[in-house]
Amino acid sequence: MPRKFGLPRxxxxxxxxxxxxxxxxxxxxxxxxxxxxxxMVEPATIEHLETxxxxxxxxxKNEIYCFKDKAGRDLGLRFxxxxxxxxxxxxxxxxxxxxxxxxxGGMWRYDEPQYGRYRYFYQWDAEIYGSSSPLADAEVxxxxxxxxxxxxxxxxxxxxxxxxxxDAFLKNLGLNEEKSLATMRIIDKLRKxxxxxxxxxxIEVGLNESLINKVMELVSLNGKPEKILSQIPKEALKTEESxxxxxxxxxxxxxxxxxxxxxxxxxxxxxxxxxxxxDGIVFEAYDKGGEDIGAxxxxxxxxxxCKIYGRDVPATGVAGGIERLMISxxxxxxxxxxxFQPETFIAVASSEVKNKALxxxxxxxxxxFSCDFxxxxxxxxxxxxxxxxxxxxxxxxxxxxxxxxxxVTIKEMKTRKEFKANINDIPxxxxxILKGN
Amino acid sequence: MPRKFGLPRxxxxxxxxxxxxxxxxxxxxxxxxxxxxxxMVEPATIEHLETxxxxxxxxxKNEIYCFKDKAGRDLGLRFxxxxxxxxxxxxxxxxxxxxxxxxxGGMWRYDEPQYGRYRYFYQWDAEIYGSSSPLADAEVxxxxxxxxxxxxxxxxxxxxxxxxxxDAFLKNLGLNEEKSLATMRIIDKLRKxxxxxxxxxxIEVGLNESLINKVMELVSLNGKPEKILSQIPKEALKTEESxxxxxxxxxxxxxxxxxxxxxxxxxxxxxxxxxxxxDGIVFEAYDKGGEDIGAxxxxxxxxxxCKIYGRDVPATGVAGGIERLMISxxxxxxxxxxxFQPETFIAVASSEVKNKALxxxxxxxxxxFSCDFxxxxxxxxxxxxxxxxxxxxxxxxxxxxxxxxxxVTIKEMKTRKEFKANINDIPxxxxxILKGN
Numbered sequence: 001m002p003r004k005f006g007l008p009r010x011x012x013x014x015x016x017x018x019x020x021x022x023x024x025x026x027x028x029x030x031x032x033x034x035x036x037x038x039x040m041v042e043p044a045t046i047e048h049l050e051t052x053x054x055x056x057x058x059x060x061k062n063e064i065y066c067f068k069d070k071a072g073r074d075l076g077l078r079f080x081x082x083x084x085x086x087x088x089x090x091x092x093x094x095x096x097x098x099x100x101x102x103x104x105g106g107m108w109r110y111d112e113p114q115y116g117r118y119r120y121f122y123q124w125d126a127e128i129y130g131s132s133s134p135l136a137d138a139e140v141x142x143x144x145x146x147x148x149x150x151x152x153x154x155x156x157x158x159x160x161x162x163x164x165x166x167d168a169f170l171k172n173l174g175l176n177e178e179k180s181l182a183t184m185r186i187i188d189k190l191r192k193x194x195x196x197x198x199x200x201x202x203i204e205v206g207l208n209e210s211l212i213n214k215v216m217e218l219v220s221l222n223g224k225p226e227k228i229l230s231q232i233p234k235e236a237l238k239t240e241e242s243x244x245x246x247x248x249x250x251x252x253x254x255x256x257x258x259x260x261x262x263x264x265x266x267x268x269x270x271x272x273x274x275x276x277x278x279d280g281i282v283f284e285a286y287d288k289g290g291e292d293i294g295a296x297x298x299x300x301x302x303x304x305x306c307k308i309y310g311r312d313v314p315a316t317g318v319a320g321g322i323e324r325l326m327i328s329x330x331x332x333x334x335x336x337x338x339x340f341q342p343e344t345f346i347a348v349a350s351s352e353v354k355n356k357a358l359x360x361x362x363x364x365x366x367x368x369f370s371c372d373f374x375x376x377x378x379x380x381x382x383x384x385x386x387x388x389x390x391x392x393x394x395x396x397x398x399x400x401x402x403x404x405x406x407x408v409t410i411k412e413m414k415t416r417k418e419f420k421a422n423i424n425d426i427p428x429x430x431x432x433i434l435k436g437n
Numbered sequence: 438m439p440r441k442f443g444l445p446r447x448x449x450x451x452x453x454x455x456x457x458x459x460x461x462x463x464x465x466x467x468x469x470x471x472x473x474x475x476x477m478v479e480p481a482t483i484e485h486l487e488t489x490x491x492x493x494x495x496x497x498k499n500e501i502y503c504f505k506d507k508a509g510r511d512l513g514l515r516f517x518x519x520x521x522x523x524x525x526x527x528x529x530x531x532x533x534x535x536x537x538x539x540x541x542g543g544m545w546r547y548d549e550p551q552y553g554r555y556r557y558f559y560q561w562d563a564e565i566y567g568s569s570s571p572l573a574d575a576e577v578x579x580x581x582x583x584x585x586x587x588x589x590x591x592x593x594x595x596x597x598x599x600x601x602x603x604d605a606f607l608k609n610l611g612l613n614e615e616k617s618l619a620t621m622r623i624i625d626k627l628r629k630x631x632x633x634x635x636x637x638x639x640i641e642v643g644l645n646e647s648l649i650n651k652v653m654e655l656v657s658l659n660g661k662p663e664k665i666l667s668q669i670p671k672e673a674l675k676t677e678e679s680x681x682x683x684x685x686x687x688x689x690x691x692x693x694x695x696x697x698x699x700x701x702x703x704x705x706x707x708x709x710x711x712x713x714x715x716d717g718i719v720f721e722a723y724d725k726g727g728e729d730i731g732a733x734x735x736x737x738x739x740x741x742x743c744k745i746y747g748r749d750v751p752a753t754g755v756a757g758g759i760e761r762l763m764i765s766x767x768x769x770x771x772x773x774x775x776x777f778q779p780e781t782f783i784a785v786a787s788s789e790v791k792n793k794a795l796x797x798x799x800x801x802x803x804x805x806f807s808c809d810f811x812x813x814x815x816x817x818x819x820x821x822x823x824x825x826x827x828x829x830x831x832x833x834x835x836x837x838x839x840x841x842x843x844x845v846t847i848k849e850m851k852t853r854k855e856f857k858a859n860i861n862d863i864p865x866x867x868x869x870i871l872k873g874n
Contacts, residue, residue: 037779067504342474
């Protein structure tokens with residue numbers, strides 16, 4: 001028995017069945033991104049390690065694939081598409097602002113593999129560089145919603161917050177920047193951990209009971225902005241910064257309303273996005289029936305990050321995992337029947353007509369019909385069995401006798417109906433059958 | 438001045454301009470592969486190093502990106518798509534033979550970067566597993582030709598040979614397997630090195646002048662098979678193996694003829710494909726005006742390779758580099774105008790109508806028109822300048838006065854023609870203008 005070769009942990013192949021679904025999803029994402037005027041790029045797959053560290057700090061090394069190349073340089077595989085796009089625009093001063101870019105591609109993370117989470121996975125990611133207006137945030141949120149709706153998803157919700165408002169709130173409570181960031185990272189886990197565990201962690205950061213109560217009171221507020229904005233404790237709105245940043249949320253929701261997206265959006269003060277580089281509007285979208293797979297897209301404003309990469313522009317963006325999205329769609333039964341087998345198979349009744357089968361195949365392909373033929377000198381019976389096992393709907397049988405009359409036999413595999421047709425009429429006959437299906 | 442981050446040597450980003458062209462190319466490849474009944478897959482990007490070595494020997498380490506993961510396992514980035522697909526089919530006994538798979542994807546090689554050659558590049562690759570018939574070779578060659586023709590390329594040629602015929606010929610001259618393989622690797626460089634350098638190398642392998650003359654005589658034969666097959670020296674056809682393998686070529690060309698591909702195909706005994714795992718029909722396609730970029734596709738039979746990966750089936754395949762193909766197309770001026778900017782820009786005459794602009798944008802996108810709007814509180818003049826610099830053909834201007842009459846101003850940027858239209862008629866007006874262009 002020859003040996004088999006396995007795959008590294010967390011790495012997988014995409015099968016034909018999966019690929020048919022993935023292409024369907026990617027095409028729809030590309031269609032929507034185009035409607036929004038985003039331009040597609042592909043940032044490099046390999047970066048200097050320092051480029052990756054510039055976004056996420058030196059600890060990122062532990063979470064990614066990194067290595068020395070043969071010249072001793074430290075490199076790493078990209079762990080998102082934001083770093084690359086942000087590095088790209090830093091040297092493209094020819095592009096007028098705002099710059100709307102998007103990418104769809106694979107990335108690598110050295111995480112512990114779990115359900116819906118691989119070490120190599122696909123994301124779509126759209127960014128707007130050069131606008132500090134909440135209009136830009138509304139635009140990327142709207143894009144995310146239209147992508148999900150294009151997939152057929154209906155029962156989802158985008159939870160929106162403003163990191164700046166949270167900053168002002170925590171500062172107001174007397175927390176310094178370090179404690180504030182630590183608190184944000186703990187709140188970010190609210191959906192994954194029990195409440196008492198969260199509270200214990202907040203105590204460890206140094207918050208007393210009264211502070212914890214105030215934090216927990218605010219982050220438990222969520223719902224339609226009309227309602228929630230009136231429920232914010234007065235204490236949380238007493239500084240100018242609080243009012244200003246709360247107003248940004250107001251403005252954002254008014255834009256989302258004009259974009260006809262308000263129905264899908266809620267204000268949720270527990271959404272803070274754990275990552276340190278977010279510094280404004282943040283948001284996460286959840287499939288209501290499947291929050292266990294995590295956010296199906298998320299994003300927010302990262303005004304300070306671009307400067308690190310050499311161009312001081314405000315920015316906001318949205319990204320979502322393709323594998324997760326596909327799980328959500330699978331659960332909701334949203335994939336149509338996506339045939340990946342050819343439409344026709346040209347069978348030969350005897351080997352003398354093999355070359356004629358090739359001629360027919362070439363002409364059908366030229367006419368736009370996908371077709372396959374026997375490559376293994378199979379008997380007619382075996383050819384029909386093969387076509388059947390492949391799920392090919394139509395078999396065209398070429399026999400010597402029929403050929404003398406310029407005819408072939410056309411067999412519909414589902415109904416087992418057989419009939420003769422003139423060899424020159426095959427395209428018309430196929431059009432009729434395939435459209436009738 | 439903030440610092441900029443560069444890219445690792447030989448690694449590049451794909452810009453919006455390039456991406457528009459690449460997508461055009463990839464869609465056409467996918468279309469043709471579908472017509473041939475190939476099913477798309479994506480093999481893993483990271484493999485165990487031993488999986489990669491199984492194809493190409495331990496020296497492959499020097500030519501690829503390889504590294505230890507955090508658990509100390511030796512891994513490598515894929516250097517082609519054949520290894521992955523071959524590993525995949527070894528465990529898919531549910532798929533009936535022949536199995537026709539294809540993939541399009543990026544791969545990495547630690548080569549010295551040169552014109553048209555990067556350390557990360559894209560290939561398309563189609564393989565047929567389970568058929569030893571020259572019909573399968575004809576099928577992959579035909580696929581390659583149809584892909585090039587779909588791109589609009591006309592002046593190209595597929596040079597075809599049979600490694601088994603060359604083996605028989607060299608064995609006949611008294612060369613053992615090692616010398617025979619070494620000779621093949623030297624002949625493979627005929628298109629890149631001067632003839633005398635080739636001859637010196639053949640002397641180094643141990644061939645005497647008489648043998649070298651016989652080898653050079655055979656490998657200089659190339660042209661239409663009808664002509665070339667009659668010019669083969671009698672000595673080269675004196676064994677049964679020679680006759681049999683020469684006949685395989687004959688059979689192949691008869692199939693290519695039936696597939697209507699003979700016009701593009703020649704027999705060329707200098708094409709041997711240097712790689713050791715090829716063991717039958719081999720071929721390379723060249724853009725006649727641009728042989729300097731190398732073969733635009735190539736491939737052949739690798740019957741013995743699959744067994745190494747755990748499934749003893751014959752196989753043949755074809756692969757081509759996307760970047761090279763795009764250079765060839767660029768040189769031949771084959772790319773159509775591929776607009777990647779949105780079709781419309783919604784400009785506002787004053788900020789009071791901003792929300793109205795969003796409503797119009799949302800409705801136009803819903804109707805299938807790509808559109809963008811101001812995200813930076815620009816003046817109307819600046820908005821028009823931005824739309825112009827982006828090459829957006831149509832601007833829809835929203836002003837308060839017009840809005841009272843339910844009207845907007847539509848401006849064609851090329852002709853600077855302006856006219857008023859009812860806000861509800863915009864989709865029809867756009868259809869007319871965009872189709873007229």
